[in-house]
Amino acid sequence: MDKASSDCPYPGCFFCVMKEANPNKRRSSVLKFFRELPSQDDDGQVLPISGLWNTAMAHPNDPEFIELGIFECMSALIWKGLKNRRWLSHDQNIYIPYYAAHIIGSYTMNVEEFAEMAVHAGVIPPLVELLRGRLTWVEQRVAVRALGHLATYATTFPSVASHGEILELSIQLAMSSLEIVYSHFYQYVDRRLSYHCDLLTRGMGGVEMESRKAEEWASQLQCWSLQLINCFAFKPEFLSTICKPEFLGKLPGMWGGLVNESSPAGIGLLRTICHHKVGRGPVSNCPGVIDSLCNIARSSDDWQYMAIDCLLWLLQDPSTCHKVIQSALPALIDLAEVTALGDHKKLGDTIINVLQECIQSPRSSITSHTKEQVEELLNSREKLKWEKNMPKEDLHIKQAAALVVKLEGNSSFSSGDISGAASKYSEALALCPMRSKKERIVLYSNRAQCHLLLQQPLSAISDATRALCLHNPVNRHAKSLWRRAQAYDMLGFAKESLLDAILYINECSISGDADVASRQNKVPEYAERFVKKQMRLAWLFRDAAGKHGGVQCEGVAGDVFSRESDDSEWETASESDVGDEGKEELGDAWKNDAVRKDRHNKSSKKEMKKQGYNVQVSEDEA
Missing domain, CATH: 1.25.40 (Serine Threonine Protein Phosphatase 5, Tetratricopeptide repeat)
Structure with a gap:
């Protein structure tokens, strides 16, 4: 290809070719470029590949480059990187296999016809080699993404499945991806490959941004591996390979979570x-x-x-x-x-x-x-069916009776008789009409608080869940979310606890909760401490960090998460954190600090404080 511009330092520059005004001439030049590029050893080859990557990301449904042979070109470039390490290490060619696999994945994610053309172009074998880990984990990430797209179509799945090792490799990658990224990149800050850092952050944000992006990419590597396995799981003949006890046992812990929340x-x-x-x-x-x-x-x-x-x-x-x-x-x-x-x-x-x-x-x-x-x-x-035919007067009587018993429960709670309060709330639930959802939400939530103080987390989760199911919208009753978050924490379920705690903060902000409003819509300190604790416990690399000894660099964002949690750090919230609404619910007992301290179950509260829970009194309003 002749040099397209006297100002361009690279012979046959792709960008100069793309400026050609004549469509036929441009197509001919692009076709020639794709055919010749894999056999050339010129410097600067990464520039057009990077440009093609940007085009593929921005216009994945454009057929022009597919028709001109981009899949054959990208496949040949991956093979070249795998077989010719001298070429791979020259100039910036180390980036090329990554970009090539990414381009294949982008052009095959939406259009089945493109996927069929990619398979005919022979992209699967080089992608499988990347999936094996022949280069590094960043290439594994884009290879599993591309193979996952190819496996989603009925016409191309058989070609993917014909490479039997793809399923086994994906299962192993799903189980080990977090440890691979942690031990090969995240852990040793001073030994991170420069081209990995460049791909992750484009030179922006420094070490902290690299670490954050590494978490995101590690989560994607795992989730995209699961997506590829999921394509096989729709076919019963592959389930015997997938349903091994070791893999099934780890599946519930494979969580997109806050890092990759769009993935199931x-x-x-x-x-x-x-x-x-x-x-x-x-x-x-x-x-x-x-x-x-x-x-x-x-x-x-x-x-x-x-x-x-x-x-x-x-x-x-x-x-x-x-x-x-x-x-x-x-x-x-x-x-x-x-x-x-x-x-x-x-x-x-x-x-x-x-x-x-x-x-x-x-x-x-x-x-x-x-x-x-x-x-x-x-x-x-x-x-509930029977109540629909009940006279309104009778319903009001039942509501009034339930209210009286609930107030008795509040009084028992205030005086420190937590078990008695729980019994009263149970009695009130039996009396309360089924259609009185707001009152039942409060009763379940109140009883959940009692179970927390009595160190019965399973019962607290049960009652809080019932309250949250009754609420409209579902899972949006703030106090029940907070109580269930604490119960999950007692059992060591960090992810479930974290999700509830985050939703609790959101609901407080939306509802104008007095606790939050008093802080000008800032996150309550006790809730912020609690969320930070759960984020540390649910950290993506927590298990890998425990296995490999933590981040080998001081001051790096994330290395705090590799240390074991110290529960003594997480003080419970003061009673002032309950807010004015909570104080009013139990009357004058809240107005006198000495009386309040006397009446509460001190032993239960002390034990809860040791474990880092915010102890709130029973509420009277949802």
Whole structure:
């Protein structure tokens, strides 16, 4: 190709070619450029590849370069980087395989015809070599992305699946991706490859920005690996490879979370697996996975409905029901009054129908207590129907009776009789009309607070979840979120606790909570401390840091997370943090500091403070 401009330092410059005004001449020149580029060893080759990468990202549906042979060119460049290390280390060629794989992934993510052309161009074998880790983890990231796009189409999936090692490599990468990025990049700050740093930050933000982007890319590497595996999981013949106990056991912990919140990650793959009868058997044989599904189902995770789907399918399958029923039923009982989650309409009705089938099945082996809870739930549905025909006067009498008992519970709480208060709230719930959702939300939330003080986190989670399901919108009752966050923290479930705590702060800000308003809409100090603690415990690299000894550089953002948590650091909030509303709810006892300190259950409160919980009094208003 002749030099296009006397001012351009590079013969056959791609950018000069693209300035050609004649469309036919330009296409001919671009075609020639794609054919000749892989065989050339000139300096500056990374510049046109970088430009093509920008074009692919901005216009992934434009067919021009696909028709002119960009896939063949990118495939050849990846092979060249894999086979010719001298060329790869020359000039800035080290960037080229990364950009080439990224270009393939961008042009195949939307248009099936483009994906078919990519497969015919032979892109899969070089991408598989990158997936193997023949270069570094940054190339693995874009290779798994590109293969994931190719695997989503019916016409190209067989070509991906014909390379049997892709599934195994993806499973291994999903399990080890966080450790790979941590040990190969994040941990040793002074030994980070310069081209990795450049790709991550484009030279902006320094070490702290590199570390933040490394977390994001590590999460993407794991989530994109799961997406690729998910394409295989839709085919029952691949489930035996996927459903190994070691992998299934780790899936619930593979979390997009705050770093990659748009990905359903491990729970999304579990849902696909549980949709097949072949997959439900191995899942039901992993008690830890079932417990995790219950935790996700009773959380404010955006993907909680996926966990609910898994539990429902497992219970409806006669071959797995008896294995999961003891764990799954209590969680679903707490969720039975939810109205809708996302596109799931009348989800509560579906849950109740499944619960009813479970207790009627002769094969079901559930405890008498659980059976009583299900029957109580079913009776409450009948009670709701009955209330629709009840005179308004009778309903008001029932509401008034429930209110009297609730006030008695508030009084017991104020005097330090936490168990007595919980019993009163239970009595009030039995009296309260089913249609009085606001009052029932308060009663469940109050009882959750009692369970917290009594060191009964599972019961607190149950009651807080019931309150959150009754609330409209779902999962948005601030005090119940805060109480469940503390209960999850008591059990060591950092992710679930973190999500609830963040939503609690959001809801306080939206609702104009007195606690937040008094601080001019700033985050309450106790909540900020709590969130920081949970973020540290839920840190993406926490396990890898524990295994590899922490970040090897002082002052780097993130190295604090690699240290073990010291609960003594997390002081509980002072009682002033409860806010004026909470103080008014229990009357004059809050106005006199000496009386307040005397009346509270000091031993329970002291123990809670040791563990870092904010102790709030029972509330009277939702």
